[in-house]
Amino acid sequence: MxxxxxxxxxxxxxxxxxxxxxxxxxxxxxxxxxxxxxxxxxxxxxxxxxxxxxxxxxxxxxxxxxxxxxxxxxxxxxxxxxxxxxxxxxxxxxxxxxxxxxxxxxxxxxxxxxxxxxxxxxxxxxxxxxRGEIRPLVARTYSLAEIAEAQKAFLSKSIVGKIVLEIPAWEMQK
The missing domain is CATH 3.40.50.720 (NAD(P)-binding Rossmann-like Domain)
Incomplete structure (x- = not known):
């Protein structure tokens, strides 16, 4: 494969x-x-x-x-x-x-x-x-305020894994 x-x-x-x-x-x-x-x-x-x-x-x-x-x-x-x-x-x-x-x-x-x-x-x-048979691979976590930097990291193709955006709790309550 x-x-x-x-x-x-x-x-x-x-x-x-x-x-x-x-x-x-x-x-x-x-x-x-x-x-x-x-x-x-x-x-x-x-x-x-x-x-x-x-x-x-x-x-x-x-x-x-x-x-x-x-x-x-x-x-x-x-x-x-x-x-x-x-x-x-x-x-x-x-x-x-x-x-x-x-x-x-x-x-x-x-x-x-x-x-x-x-x-x-x-x-x-x-x-x-x-069960630990596979593991999600998080490359880096960014705050929502850092979304532009997260996008740059994604486009750089230099990371391995997922990029995670943290959304503040107050945003989730809207």
Whole structure:
């Protein structure tokens, strides 16, 4: 399995969930984030600016989980084997992608959008956290007043994990 954007909150959770299910996980992230991702369970980390197809080879993986989209999308399809599955849960690099539809049907790929899940999925996720099987990765917490700095940190792509905004109690009561 290959996971783009593996250093973010969704990506780092995906790494842990995939490992929990026994997958061999290739994470795509910044070069300086390799150690943390390996600590989370990734078997291999590829720098986001490296050539994915040259590194992994064509038709070398069964599943791609993409939280980035944008210009890296075609390479994810190139590394998928015939009958492979592509799931998307984000588009940080841009929502518009280039798709040669022949790739989709000639490789018999399945595409999945991942936003809504049944309640039992959330319940299971919480139980994994409670049992210590996976751990949410919080990169940094900011006050609501620091929202501009939080956005800069997010856009820097230098963090690993989720950014949390603390909302003052008085704001929640409005």
């Amino acid at each position: 290959v996971i783009s954007g593996a250093s973010g909150g969704v990506g780092s959770a995906a790494v842990q969930l995939a490992k929990r299910r026994g997958a061999y996980v290739t994470a795509i992230a910044g070069r300086d984030q390799s150690r943390l991702l390996m600590d989370l369970g990734a078997d291999q980390v590829i720098a986001r600016d490296d050539a994915l197809v040259a590194t992994l080879g064509r038709e070398s993986v069964d599943v791609a989980l993409d939280v980035v989209a944008g210009s890296g999308f075609p390479a994810l399809l190139d590394v998928l084997r015939k009958g492979g599955r592509y799931a998307v849960a984000g588009a940080i690099a841009g929502p518009l992608v280039e798709l040669d539809v022949r790739t989709l049907y000639l490789k018999d790929l399945s595409f999945f959008g991942c936003t809504f899940q049944d309640d039992v999925v959330f319940e299971n996720l919480i139980s994994y956290i409670e």
